Amino acid sequence: MPDFLQRFDRSSLTLRVAFGVTLLLVIGGLLVSIAAFAYGREAARSAYDRLLLGAANDIASSIAILDGRAVLELPVSAFELLALAPDDRIGYRIIGPDGSTLTGYDEIIVPSERGNSRDRFFDGTFFGEDARFAIVTKRFAERTLNGTMQVIVGQTLKAREGMAYEITRQAVYVLIISGFAMACLAAVVVWSVLRPLKTIAGGLRDRDPHDLTPLDTAVPKETAVMIKALNGFMARLDRQMNSMRHLISDTAHQLRTPVAALRAQADLLADEADPERREKIAERIQSRSAGLGRLLDQLLSQALVVHRGDSARREEVDLRDIALEVFEEGDHRLLFPDKDVSLNVGEVPLPVLADAPSLSEALKNLLNNALKYGEAPIVVGAAKEGGSLCIYAQDAGGGPDAEALSLLGERFSNDTPTRQSGSGLGLAIAHSVACAFGGTLDLANLEQGGFRAALVFKAAHDGQSQ
Template sequence: MPDLIRRLEMTSLTARVALGVAVLLVIGGVIVSIAAFAYGREAARSAFDRLLLGAAHDIASAITVQDGKPVIELPVSAFELLAFAPDDRIGYRIIGPDGTTLTGYEEIALPENRRDLRDGYFDGAFFGEPARYAIVSRRLAERTLNGTIRVIVGQTVLARNSMAYDITRKALYVLAVSGLAMILLAVVVVRSVLTPLERIAGSLSARDPHDLTPMDTDVPRETAVMINALNGFMARLDRQMNSMRHLISDTAHQLRTPVAALRAQADLFSDEVDLSRKEKIVERIQTRSAGLGRLLDQMLSQALVIHRGDSARRERVDLRDIALDVFEEGDHAVLNPEMDVVLDIGENPVEMLADAPSLKEALKNLLSNALKHGRAPVRIGASLNDGKAVIWVEDAGEGPDRQTLDELGSRFNRGGLARQASSGLGLAIAHSVAVSFDGELVLERTDRERFRAALLFEAAPVRAA
């Protein structure tokens, strides 16, 4: 059964709809057949019962009394009524007041529940064949004869069954024709419904491989859902491609100057014979290597943040855990061992929906900026402020210059290595994380004359107790 379901799911929509309609028609055909046969049998019974009753009344009305005895002359009209069913056998029985059979077939037996011989109908047998009987009573009140004579007229049921089958057959013919029309109509409707999808497929096939612009949403409402999802996917893919192109371009540009400087210092070192100058060259090489390493770390960090901002699944994150993880990793002890870092978190959760690794990268870069460009003491923490989940870094410095703030959020500028290795790139990374999760990066002076870099996000709904 599961294999059959999988095969059906892999077939075309047209075939699946046609098959579904066919199954419904088969089920409906069975139901209609039963209903039509029941209706046909009831209609045939009603029609032929009237004929039997009419024949019985004709015979009963023809009974007379002569010399104290009933005289029976069977009217031709009674049997002419029953001649409408030429293939059926006819039987009759006339019972006198004393219960004896005056004429007819004594083999016609009365059912046990009709001992009182009330007028009406009953089913029985006529020489082994199923038959239907009508019984009519006539009260005789003569001086010489007083009592009730009962006339029983019966007929086999071949014509009745034939009529019921004929009604059922005609109903099935109508159902078959209408069912075929429904299947054809369903196929036409499905084909017309799939026309927008075929247009979309043709449009995608004809597109340039590098064209990731949104598709036209002027389509039926049901198809627009798919188009919007496809446009969203292409927008995310376009951002990823742009990020990759920018990373490659910026990496090539940013690494060209420091690598050339390292090469020049290495050439100077190989040509220099004075030991004191060689030591100075080695110090410059070490300084440039360290700066280059920090630049590479930040560039890779930004690439990671941009990638995860589009692809990572958003989960409930407690910003206190982010601050605690960054503090316990102890990067500040390596970057600036002489500067104290204080962790400031409360007891209440500070939760939001985001990607934890991206938040850690942002906080690390804010902390790195504070350690390199701020003044002690440095504090990191998380808190809830007016429905906002906030994670922040504070120091006693003045903060970045106006040019760095103006360029915040843009891709790497074409400035020198020294400026790029400073706070601008770290703030750009934090800004990218804020934008990715519908937040903002706020740089401000606090009431205590301290500089604070904070990431503000919408707080997650409080969990039910």
Template sequence: MTSLTARVAAGVAVLLIIGGVIVSIAAFAYGREAARSAFDRLLLGAAHDIASAITVQDGKPVIELPVSAFELLAFAPDDRIGYRIIGPEGKTLTGYEEIALPANRRDLRDGYFDGSFFGEPARYAIVSRRFAERTLNGTIRVVVGQTMLARNSMAYDITRKALYVLAASGLAMILLAVVVVRSVLTPLERIAGGLSARDPHDLTPMDTSVPRETAVMIDALNGFMARLDRQMNSMRHLISDTAHQLRTPVAALRAQADLFSGEADLSRKEKIVERIQTRSASLGRLLDQMLSQALVIHRGDSARRETVDLRDIALDVFEEGDHAVLNPEMDVALDIGEKPVEVLADVPSLKEALKNLLSNAFKYGRPPVRIGASLEDGKAVIWVEDAGKGPDRQTLDELGTRFNRGTLARQASSGLGLAIAHSVAVSFGGELVLEQTSGERFRAALLFDAAPARSA
């Protein structure tokens, strides 16, 4: 693809070419009209000089051609001059009889007409002089003309000079356009240089002291780097937390395996196997939650937001029935209303968050458990509620502090579940609220800004 400078220069050049054609036509038309007006005045002046020099002697017109008339016509030195003086009877008194008046101009006292002079295009002026004397009564017409070389030359000269001015101004415009484009691109070059010189791990915002038009791109670039920085930080924390969380259960499994290989008592071997199974199941749940957290972190910045009805999320999680398989002894009820509870979010992330809240309710709450979605004070809420009292107030406050520090992933598996729900809430502009309700029940809820109502 060509450079922006070349494209602007080409655009200006095309504009100048089109403008040059238009200006050429207009300049030639103006030049031809100006030349015609100027030389027509010379012809008319010469004809008037000749007409004023006609006198009457003994009843006959006497003509003495004035030098001044030909001096006026001498301003076109390369043109041929012709004249004809016509008496009252229509006879030629002097001059070229080849000069013929147009048939539709015989009654015109004065004016102009185009014709030819010995095969060359010519322009003529007519001046009539009326005599009313006893010896001469009638009109004498004076016809003076010249060829059109000087006229055409003047028209071409005006056109040529106009094109010279257009070419000079066009060249100046192209140079100015190049200079302006280069000056406009200078901030981009500075930005590119700054990005090239940066450390690959430096995702701090770029300097926004750039022209307003370029600031839009800088803001978008800074926003992209901020999202990338959040994802990288989240991934670094996830890797660190994974190493921290897995070290102990893996070491415990290895120790139990060593005990099993060195144990001779069959009953003790069975207990070791039970512990290994319990540890393996716990490790599996921990890995599932960590993978869920990685999915939520990834989708939080990359997934496309869409209008989601939180009632559908609660209904899908309830109908999937995972709780009935894993915790058949726990009763779960669905509580959704008839009004839509819509938010702008991502369906898989919301499902993952609700599943983790439900899993925590199974582990640490009391039946019956309810899941639902509702509108509360202009907020769209999806929640899980159980009959237990939940953690005490001090523990709830500590959980909130850990959410703010972003270190909950280092806690137990319950903390991981809440951390996943908290990440989903923050990703879509909401919050995780853990509270004891007025009915002596414990509720974990995700609160979001309700999406604007869609028109019918």
């Protein structure tokens, strides 16, 4: 059974619909057939009971009293009514007031009377065959005859059963025709429903492999959900591919000069015989290698945050925890022991929907920039400003001028202060993290003096989308 279900799950939608329609028709057909047969039996019983009752009334109305005796002449009309069921046997019995049979078949057994109804019906047998009987009573109050006479008329059930089967057969014919019509309609509906899928498949098949622009196909609302999901997936894939292109471009752009410089310094070192000059060259090689290592770290950090921005699950993060984590790691104490760094966080939680490692990486880059180009004291903190929440790195320096400030955050900008001894990737990484989680990178000179770089987000309870 599980294998059958697995095969069924992998089957086509057309086969599923066909199976569903067939199952519906079979079950519905059985129910309709049972209902039609029950209705046919009831209709046949009602119709033929009326014939029996009419014949019994005709016979009862023909009974007369003559010289204190009941005189009966069986009416032809009564038998004409019963002749409407030509294949059935007919039986009758007339019982006098004293319970004796005046005429008819003594084999007809009348059950004990129940109720006071003048006319009633009962089921019995007639010479070994199932039969249906009607009883009509007639009251006489004559001087010579006083009492109630009973007229019993019955017939076998062949006509009734035939009528019930005929009604059932007609209902089944109608059911077959309507079922065929439903199957045809289902086929048309399935074809109509699957047509948009073929259109989508054709559009995807004819696309250039590098074309990741959104699909613009007119489809029904139900199929539009799949189009939306496909477009979202292609947008994420496009961002991933762009990040890969940027990583390759950044790496080629940034590594070419440092690697060439290292090679040149290594060639000079190999040809230099003066120990003092060799020592200076070795120091330059060491400095260049350290700079190259920092550059590689930034390139990999940028690739990491771009990847996590698309793939990492958004969770509620307290910005105070991010600031505390970066401060307690203490890298600044080793790299810049001469600069004072302090922590500023409040007691009120600052929840945002984001990815904690990405936020930490972004804040580390902001702190490193402040340590390299700013003036002590330097503050790392988290705060709430109006309806927004932020984490920031702040220094006491004057900050860049307005023109340079407008260029901060652009990769490899030659006019930024970071270009003096770095790649300019630190702020670009912070900007990518802010955009990935619905925030902004805010760079500003403070009125009270100093320069602040901050990641600004909406609070988690303000409806930031996941």
